[in-house]
Amino acid sequence: LYSEKVMDHFMNPRNVGKIEDADGVGEVGNAKCGDIMKIYIKVNDGIITDVKFNTFGCGSAIASSSMATEMIKGKPVSEALELTNKAVAEALDGLPAHKLHCSVLAEEAIKAAIEDYEKKK
Amino acid sequence: LYSEKVMDHFMNPRNVGKIEDADGVGEVGNAKCGDIMKIYIKVNDGIITDVKFNTFGCGSAIASSSMATEMIKGKPVSEALELTNKAVAEALDGLPAHKLHCSVLAEEAIKAAIEDYEKKK
Numbered sequence: 748l749y750s751e752k753v754m755d756h757f758m759n760p761r762n763v764g765k766i767e768d769a770d771g772v773g774e775v776g777n778a779k780c781g782d783i784m785k786i787y788i789k790v791n792d793g794i795i796t797d798v799k800f801n802t803f804g805c806g807s808a809i810a811s812s813s814m815a816t817e818m819i820k821g822k823p824v825s826e827a828l829e830l831t832n833k834a835v836a837e838a839l840d841g842l843p844a845h846k847l848h849c850s851v852l853a854e855e856a857i858k859a860a861i862e863d864y865e866k867k868k
Numbered sequence: 869l870y871s872e873k874v875m876d877h878f879m880n881p882r883n884v885g886k887i888e889d890a891d892g893v894g895e896v897g898n899a900k901c902g903d904i905m906k907i908y909i910k911v912n913d914g915i916i917t918d919v920k921f922n923t924f925g926c927g928s929a930i931a932s933s934s935m936a937t938e939m940i941k942g943k944p945v946s947e948a949l950e951l952t953n954k955a956v957a958e959a960l961d962g963l964p965a966h967k968l969h970c971s972v973l974a975e976e977a978i979k980a981a982i983e984d985y986e987k988k989k
């Protein structure tokens with residue numbers, strides 16, 4: 748049902764936690780399942796130097812956020828804004844169709860965190 | 869958002885795993901979120917002597933199954949059949965309304981496991 752990469756990122760999620768002095772925080776909810784995703788970013792010179800996430804969501808949400816945060820770490824903000832949930836699902840070697848909505852949480856929370864950062868700047 | 873009991877059963881879930889020589893196995897899916905719950909039971913003289921669960925579902929699903937399996941362990945099959953997701957949510961000191969559908973997974977998987985056991989008997 749789930750790819751090896753999904754299981755790996757679910758069992759050993761990267762970048763779980765909170766950044767106390769974050770430059771941007773994004774929190775979004777998923778209308779379909781009711782789950783919440785929170786993402787914290789540190790930005791330096793337009794580069795995302797650190798990122799952490801927190802969720803009470805399902806295995807697919809955890810794996811997607813783990814992968815998504817890995818994909819934007821060290822990248823310019825402008826590039827992170829372009830990350831789609833489709834790209835995250837592909838990097839995970841796919842997600843079951845009925846679990847794609849979980850990967851949307853990560854994309855939206857990253858966008859919300861960057862918006863929050865731009866607003867504070 | 870979540871009660872202490874929910875957080876405890878989420879962080880330290882009881883009865884996670886698989887029973888190789890289970891007397892009954894129940895697997896159900898949640899139409900709302902697409903998550904799956906699998907429950908294994910061992911039955912001896914009409915008593916549920918062991919029970920384990922496995923899910924890729926969210927924190928609320930994990931907490932509910934952890935609590936539900938604790939509630940039916942050592943109980944007669946007939947009593948386990950009467951366990952409702954409402955009773956499980958109450959034992960957890962409540963779940964957010966939009967996460968009640970996750971606790972339904974545990975109730976239905978237990979019923980499916982008992983049905984499987986009755987059929988095999």
Ligand code: FES
Binds near residue numbers: 903926970
């Ligand atoms: S959101 Fe799917 S089980 Fe909770």
